Amino acid sequence: MPEKKSTCPKCVQQSIRNKEDLIAKTEKSYGKIPSDEYLELWKKSKKDLYHNDTLSQISSTYFDEDDGRLVVSFKCECSVCGFIYNYNKELNVLEG
C-alpha cells in the first residue's frame, strides 16, 4: 500500500496552543523584563506554525465487483507526538 507523508493535525494544534501561550506571555512581559529578553520572546512568538511531514498515512480502497463489497481503510501515525488513527469500514454498495 502506498504511504503518504503529511503534517500531523495534533502537532499543528499543539503548535497553535504554544504560539497563543507565547503571545500572551510576550504581551504580559512588555515593560517588565529586559528589552533583549522581550525581543527574544517576541521573535519566538512570530515563528511559523508547525509544518513538518511527520504523519505517515496508509490508505486503501478495495471494491469487489462480484458482490458489491467496498472496503475502505485509513491509518496514520505521527513520529513526533505518537498520534495514531485507524479507520476501517466495510459495506455493501448494493445494500445502500
Ligand SMILES: [Zn+2]
Ligand atoms: Zn504529531
